[in-house]
Amino acid sequence: MKPPPGQCRQCWTHAYDKSIHRRLKPGQDCGPCLDHLHNGCPPEGKAPKKQSSWW
Template sequence: MPGTIAMSPPPGECAQCWRHAYDREVHAHLGWREDCPECVDHMVTGHPPHLIVPGRRGWW
């Protein structure tokens, strides 16, 4: 089932970046070598606090 991993980012990660990294449908509308405006915005301005998954980040 596509998109299963994308819907559950780990704590401390940006939900939008996680989805854009693992769900191919997000970038399906883009042309060859065309940049995603939302991805570029996060690379330039950073991750907005409201998109960071709450919880403690750790290995265990």
């Protein structure tokens, strides 16, 4: 799945791909999700935005 422009690839994938969190036990937190929650998304992890073309 490809995230929409400007969205973090990891956050988008973890939100919409159920197989990633299926392996976690009940009540267990996902390490990469917690890392993004506390530290934010890295700029290089975001899908590129479309160039504005009205100029």
